[in-house]
Amino acid sequence: MSESEWRRFEREEEGVRRHWLISCRGRAVELVWGAQGGTPSRLIKELPSEGKAKAEAERLIRQRLGMGYVEVAAS
Secondary structure, three states, rough: OOOOOOOEEEEEEEEEEEEEEEEOOOOEEEEEEOOOOOOOEEEEEEEEOHHHHHHHHHHHHHHHOOOOOOEEOOO
């Protein structure tokens, strides 16, 4: 994952399209998620190092893929 690149994942759950976005910037991992048409939630996680931030971002991506999310082009 390159610096500040947003990656977007989506899945449909009980007729509702859900989105989940992630970006890694330095020691911070930023997450945005929610349901289509709703107000998105946002979280910024500060980690001890850039390496740990990248590892956490990759771990979270693997977790979402395991939950049925599919990566789509970030808009």
